[in-house]
Amino acid sequence: MIASLRRLFLVLALVASARAAGAAAGASDPPPDILVSRGLMRERGLSVGQIVMLSADARGAGARPFRIAGVYEPTPDPSRFTAKRLEARMHLPDLLGLTADPGEAGAVDAVGAINIGLKDPADAGAFARELAARAPAVSVVPTAAGGDEHFVIIERFHMAISVVTMIGSTAFLLALMVIRADERREIAGLLRLLGLRRRRILLQALLEGLCIATAGAVFGVMFAAATQGAVNAFFQWRYDTTLVFVRVTPAIAARCVALALPLGVMAGLLASWTLLRRPVLDLLRR
Amino acid sequence: MSAPVAIVEARGVGKVYPMPAGPVEALRDVSLTVAPGEYVAISGPSGCGKSTLLHLLGCVDTPTAGSLLFEGHPVRAMGEEERSRIRLRRIGFVFQRFYLLPMLTAWENVELVQSEAGMPAAERRARTRELLEYVGLGERAGHRPSQLSGGEMQRVAIARALANRPGLLLADEPTGELDDETGEQIGDLFDRVNADGTALVIVTHNPALAARARRRLAMRSGRLAAPSVVAGS
Numbered sequence: 318m319i320a321s322l323r324r325l326f327l328v329l330a331l332v333a334s335a336r337a338a339g340a341a342a343g344a345s346d347p348p349p350d351i352l353v354s355r356g357l358m359r360e361r362g363l364s365v366g367q368i369v370m371l372s373a374d375a376r377g378a379g380a381r382p383f384r385i386a387g388v389y390e391p392t393p394d395p396s397r398f399t400a401k402r403l404e405a406r407m408h409l410p411d412l413l414g415l416t417a418d419p420g421e422a423g424a425v426d427a428v429g430a431i432n433i434g435l436k437d438p439a440d441a442g443a444f445a446r447e448l449a450a451r452a453p454a455v456s457v458v459p460t461a462a463g464g465d466e467h468f469v470i471i472e473r474f475h476m477a478i479s480v481v482t483m484i485g486s487t488a489f490l491l492a493l494m495v496i497r498a499d500e501r502r503e504i505a506g507l508l509r510l511l512g513l514r515r516r517r518i519l520l521q522a523l524l525e526g527l528c529i530a531t532a533g534a535v536f537g538v539m540f541a542a543a544t545q546g547a548v549n550a551f552f553q554w555r556y557d558t559t560l561v562f563v564r565v566t567p568a569i570a571a572r573c574v575a576l577a578l579p580l581g582v583m584a585g586l587l588a589s590w591t592l593l594r595r596p597v598l599d600l601l602r603r
Numbered sequence: 604m605s606a607p608v609a610i611v612e613a614r615g616v617g618k619v620y621p622m623p624a625g626p627v628e629a630l631r632d633v634s635l636t637v638a639p640g641e642y643v644a645i646s647g648p649s650g651c652g653k654s655t656l657l658h659l660l661g662c663v664d665t666p667t668a669g670s671l672l673f674e675g676h677p678v679r680a681m682g683e684e685e686r687s688r689i690r691l692r693r694i695g696f697v698f699q700r701f702y703l704l705p706m707l708t709a710w711e712n713v714e715l716v717q718s719e720a721g722m723p724a725a726e727r728r729a730r731t732r733e734l735l736e737y738v739g740l741g742e743r744a745g746h747r748p749s750q751l752s753g754g755e756m757q758r759v760a761i762a763r764a765l766a767n768r769p770g771l772l773l774a775d776e777p778t779g780e781l782d783d784e785t786g787e788q789i790g791d792l793f794d795r796v797n798a799d800g801t802a803l804v805i806v807t808h809n810p811a812l813a814a815r816a817r818r819r820l821a822m823r824s825g826r827l828a829a830p831s832v833v834a835g836s
């Protein structure tokens with residue numbers, strides 16, 4: 318039954334308009350079934366099998382009874398993970414009946430967004446084009462991830478986090494290398510004064526850069542892997558979502574190491590090269 | 604038999620540092636020849652150009668006027684790599700502040716320049732042991748500079764300077780940071796180095812150290828003031 322409900326569903330944001338209506342049951346037809354989000358269920362102390370009154374109007378005009386058939390976990394949405402997900406899912410005819418109430422015919426449509434789950438996510442583009450052609454006032458945007466699994470990982474969200482992290486660590490690595498090189502200004506000058514070739518000093522810097530970058534990348538990946546559970550648990554608790562905030566996959570770890578190694582080596586070489594270009598005596602002068 | 608080629612020969616050299624506030628003339632028309640096995644001391648007030656002259660003699664820097672020959676070869680015509688090679692193989696340097704590599708032990712400090720010069724490992728080990736014993740630090744080979752006294756660090760620096768059997772050892776205020784007694788010991792060591800055949804040019808404020816040299820020069824305002832004073836012979 319849940320499966321059949323899911324097949325054709327709409328999410329209607331009914332913020333604060335769900336009201337318990339246990340005694341209101343008793344009409345001729347049994348009230349239609351709905352699914353209630355976990356957040357709404359807990360917030361209002363609802364339970365499965367209960368009859369509730371739903372209305373598309375904030376004041377409760379034109380309310381209709383529905384029977385809670387089950388609970389669902391809303392698909393995490395990175396763009397609004399701080400919002401409370403007080404939502405319900407119902408059949409489309411029930412939604413139309415609810416919103417097309419004659420007494421509220423002129424009222425502003427309270428539905429701001431509708432997520433439509435297609436049987437075949439590959440149809441999203443064609444569906445969006447067709448709908449946009451028919452309803453020019455509606456903006457139709459296919460979401461990146463297809464299915465309605467609970468643990469959808471939005472690529473862009475993770476990419477943004479990764480990019481910010483990598484830019485940050487790159488800047489840090491560069492600064493570290495430049496500081497190290499400057500600390501070693503006198504040593505580089507001394508080595509050159511003693512007659513060591515620049516190539517040899519650069520090679521030394523290259524090896525050191527490689528060691529530091531390797532250690533840094535391995536430590537970073539290990540640290541991220543060790544703490545991701547705690548980080549996710551904290552933010553999932555904080556924002557009451559199942560959204561996965563950090564996920565260190567082998568691919569991400571490999572990408573991180575692949576980026577860090579050349580970066581570390583280049584930073585070390587660059588910092589040393591700027592030193593070695595200067596005259597020997599400049600390096601030794603305090 | 605022809606006269607031996609001078610180790611280093613300066614002919615009318617000058618050194619001008621271009622500075623934002625106008626050029627600084629650190630050396631003016633300095634001529635000096637250092638023959639193999641010589642022992643030269645240069646003294647003079649601070650800022651008169653002693654270090655600048657030493658850097659030119661040591662092929663660390665190049666003159667802006669005059670000509671400089673190292674073992675008969677014009678330094679001006681040499682590239683940085685060539686001067687670097689000469690510094691490594693033909694010249695030893697000793698400084699006031701010792702300039703040892705802090706992360707290396709005494710042994711490694713002495714060995715480094717030998718490995719850069721491509722000396723085989725066995726020969727290197729023998730030479731390093733010999734040198735540390737020569738300067739009286741055979742027992743301190745595994746110690747880092749931070750574990751050594753000033754006099755001991757300077758002796759390691761002298762061992763390093765001699766590692767590749769240079770013809771010339773240049774020292775800039777080598778006793779400047781040492782007490783008199785330690786300075787005496789370093790002076791004794793220099794005497795022995797010179798007696799063993801290495802030419803020495805020592806820049807110093809220390810009259811006792813200068814007095815050990817057979818040839819003493821005075822510098823003033825970028826010039827070698829008096830004609831060379833030759834002691835002894």
Ligand SMILES: Nc1ncnc2c1ncn2[C@@H]1O[C@H](COP(=O)(O)OP(=O)(O)O)[C@@H](O)[C@H]1O
Pocket residue numbers: 598620622627628629647648649650651652653654655656
């Ligand atoms: N790299 C440099 N740039 C500008 N001026 C310098 C530089 N090195 C030395 N000088 C100037 O040249 C003069 C001689 O310096 P130096 O040879 O160090 O003297 P000394 O060793 O006799 O004390 C001084 O006036 C000094 O300020």
Ligand SMILES: [Mg+2]
Pocket residue numbers: 653654655775
């Ligand atoms: Mg000086």
